[in-house]
Amino acid sequence: MQQYYPLFTAIPLAIAFVNLLITKINKRAGDYLALIATGVLAYMSIKMLFVGPFSYHVGGHLPPWGILLVSDGLSSLMLVVINVIAFLSIIFSLKYMTTYTAKPKYYSLFLLMVGGMNGVVITGDLFNLYVFLEIASIASYALVGFGCEKEELEASFKYMILGGVASTGVLFGIAFLYSITGTLNMPDMAMQLELVGINRAVAFVIALFVMGFGLKASSVPFHAWLPDAHPSAPAPISAMLSGVLIKALGVYTIMRIMFHVIGPNPLVSSIMMFLGALSMVVGGLLAIGQEDFKRMLAYSSISQIGYVMIALGLALNPGIGMMTKALAIVGALFHLVNHAVFKSLLFLCSGAVEYRTGTRDLGKLGGLIRKMPVTMTTCSIGSLSIAGLPPFNGFWSKLIIIMALLRAGYMVYGAIAILVGFITLAYFIKLQANVLFGKLPEAFSEVREAPFSMVLPLVILAILCVGLGIAYPFVETEMLRAAWDTLLDKAGFMNLLLGG
Amino acid sequence: MHDIEKEIRESKSGMTMIVKTIVRFAMGIIILFGAYIVLYGHLTPGGGFAGGVILACGYIILTLAFGKDIALRKLSDQGASIMDNSGALAFIVIGLLGYTGGYFFLNFIDHGKRFELFSGGIIPLCNIAIALKVTASLFAIFIALAIFGKFISGLVEEEE
Numbered sequence: 199m200q201q202y203y204p205l206f207t208a209i210p211l212a213i214a215f216v217n218l219l220i221t222k223i224n225k226r227a228g229d230y231l232a233l234i235a236t237g238v239l240a241y242m243s244i245k246m247l248f249v250g251p252f253s254y255h256v257g258g259h260l261p262p263w264g265i266l267l268v269s270d271g272l273s274s275l276m277l278v279v280i281n282v283i284a285f286l287s288i289i290f291s292l293k294y295m296t297t298y299t300a301k302p303k304y305y306s307l308f309l310l311m312v313g314g315m316n317g318v319v320i321t322g323d324l325f326n327l328y329v330f331l332e333i334a335s336i337a338s339y340a341l342v343g344f345g346c347e348k349e350e351l352e353a354s355f356k357y358m359i360l361g362g363v364a365s366t367g368v369l370f371g372i373a374f375l376y377s378i379t380g381t382l383n384m385p386d387m388a389m390q391l392e393l394v395g396i397n398r399a400v401a402f403v404i405a406l407f408v409m410g411f412g413l414k415a416s417s418v419p420f421h422a423w424l425p426d427a428h429p430s431a432p433a434p435i436s437a438m439l440s441g442v443l444i445k446a447l448g449v450y451t452i453m454r455i456m457f458h459v460i461g462p463n464p465l466v467s468s469i470m471m472f473l474g475a476l477s478m479v480v481g482g483l484l485a486i487g488q489e490d491f492k493r494m495l496a497y498s499s500i501s502q503i504g505y506v507m508i509a510l511g512l513a514l515n516p517g518i519g520m521m522t523k524a525l526a527i528v529g530a531l532f533h534l535v536n537h538a539v540f541k542s543l544l545f546l547c548s549g550a551v552e553y554r555t556g557t558r559d560l561g562k563l564g565g566l567i568r569k570m571p572v573t574m575t576t577c578s579i580g581s582l583s584i585a586g587l588p589p590f591n592g593f594w595s596k597l598i599i600i601m602a603l604l605r606a607g608y609m610v611y612g613a614i615a616i617l618v619g620f621i622t623l624a625y626f627i628k629l630q631a632n633v634l635f636g637k638l639p640e641a642f643s644e645v646r647e648a649p650f651s652m653v654l655p656l657v658i659l660a661i662l663c664v665g666l667g668i669a670y671p672f673v674e675t676e677m678l679r680a681a682w683d684t685l686l687d688k689a690g691f692m693n694l695l696l697g698g
Numbered sequence: 699m700h701d702i703e704k705e706i707r708e709s710k711s712g713m714t715m716i717v718k719t720i721v722r723f724a725m726g727i728i729i730l731f732g733a734y735i736v737l738y739g740h741l742t743p744g745g746g747f748a749g750g751v752i753l754a755c756g757y758i759i760l761t762l763a764f765g766k767d768i769a770l771r772k773l774s775d776q777g778a779s780i781m782d783n784s785g786a787l788a789f790i791v792i793g794l795l796g797y798t799g800g801y802f803f804l805n806f807i808d809h810g811k812r813f814e815l816f817s818g819g820i821i822p823l824c825n826i827a828i829a830l831k832v833t834a835s836l837f838a839i840f841i842a843l844a845i846f847g848k849f850i851s852g853l854v855e856e857e858e
Binding site: 204205208215 | 776779780783784786787790791793794796797799800801802803804805
């Protein structure tokens with residue numbers, strides 16, 4: 199398995215280009231190619247969970263000169279999240295994307311985005327990370343504007359400009375770090391930075407990274423692009439953007455760099471906790487007033503990412519106890535996985551509703567549970583999970599985060615987290631009341647259940663919502679333990695430079 | 699071949715006779731220089747990207763001088779798309795062929811004698827693949843902008 203690690207980027211990138219060549223001859227081939235490629239990747243990513251940490255030298259060049267790929271608990275966890283959601287989104291796309299033209303181009307862009315995200319997660323080289331970040335971002339700019347309508351192009355343009363600013367910030371940050379340490383290899387850079395400490399240049403780098411990666415993660419002062427971009431994209435892409443992209447490009451990169459390269463310090467901790475709390479409150483309050491199904495989900499993403507950020511911020515504080523730190527990281531990682539599952543479920547549900555009814559306006563929908571029972575049941579499960587009701591998965595992760603906050607003595611932040619839980623419940627009740635229940639408009643009396651290829655991923659994701667909640671102890675030991683061990687073990691990360 | 703020559707001479711689109719004549723002389727030199735930058739990329743400054751840009755400039759200058767119809771006959775948008783994808787694919791295949799020696803992107807070809815044209819193992823091959831990709835991509839972007847530009851300006855005229 200170890201020697202095939204680079205295939206996580208090579209397969210999607212290669213298939214993206216093969217797809218465009220083959221579909222010039224046979225239009226149907228794109229469906230199969232994308233399905234097989236993402237299926238293989240999902241299978242490989244699940245197998246990777248059971249492989250211990252290792253590093254891979256691309257081209258056989260020794261680090262710190264060559265490009266280093268790193269596999270540890272954190273990257274394995276992220277790979278599973280990315281590739282499984284990508285596979286389910288592709289299954290959903292088979293039928294859904296027939297409403298759009300240029301399906302082959304869609305698959306190619308989708309695979310480029312997956313290749314970019316996998317690259318960000320597996321690489322151990324900071325400049326390499328930037329390149330893959332750009333591959334995934336540029337593919338997502340194009341996908342947001344895929345419908346080519348006025349609003350979609352506007353959203354795409356806005357996303358591109360803001361994303362470009364963020365990428366520039368990240369590039370400047372990387373350049374600064376390179377000038378301070380003389381290396382781009384992340385484990386090596388971590389060793390050099392231990393000697394330098396947090397001087398003014400490093401503090402500036404932290405500011406640039408919080409801005410750049412914070413924008414990719416859509417935490418509040420940098421969130422303006424998300425409520426436009428996510429609803430504009432086709433539903434499977436919204437699921438990928440909200441479920442995976444903001445985590446792979448934003449949260450994962452912050453985790454990797456802040457924990458492993460720069461190292462935990464109180465400055466970053468307090469900034470991230472503040473931004474997290476702000477995201478939770480602002481995202482939640484703005485979500486209540488939304489009348490568009492997908493726009494409400496988009497604001498809810500901002501709010502939920504706030505939970506992950508506040509927990510990560512807490513774990514970055516060197517002053518708190520080991521036990522609380524571990525609790526915060528488990529909460530953050532578990533909420534990250536859960537959010538990927540239920541948010542992609544909800545976005546796919548909105549796609550299924552739009553496919554059958556042609557509208558996303560909450561005011562015009564209603565009573566659909568009688569016409570689309572399976573889709574609406576899964577939608578309900580997703581809503582209850584995200585609102586944090588037991589025994590669904592969202593309950594456990596929010597509980598752990600709140601417990602960690604209270605244990606560390608952050609009473610105000612803990613109270614905010616509880617309050618935002620109620621706000622979340624409020625707007626998901628509004629969503630359910632307007633879509634599932636109430637009076638069925640006459641225009642929808644002929645609406646049928648969504649096609650099988652669209653229902654299947656919904657059902658799988660709904661089962662995951664329930665399963666991750668009930669089997670929480672198993673999830674913690676099997677999936678999360680390796681990841682939080684990794685995050686707390688900076689020395690182990692630096693040792694990857696020597697091992698291989 | 700003769701027909702195209704005749705058509706180029708008689709075509710009214712594009713710029714004046716002076717520009718057309720000079721572009722016809724310069725075109726060969728530009729392509730030759732681009733190819734040189736690509737092929738000597740592993741020995742001298744330049745490489746796949748820089749050479750590819752110069753090659754694409756050759757096609758762009760052709761479009762400017764003779765109009766897009768004649769340029770598209772030299773390299774059609776479909777052709778550009780195929781060239782673009784083949785270039786990228788070739789690059790990944792070179793990387794995957796490294797697995798014959800056990801590593802992704804291993805330089806598995808004999809490195810040869812230093813400072814000779816046939817040296818550097820897979821580096822010149824990578825440069826050629828990148829040049830294909832860059833040439834086709836830049837040309838395709840230019841053509842897309844030219845076509846859409848015309849489309850949009852047509853719309854504006856209609857509205858007026």
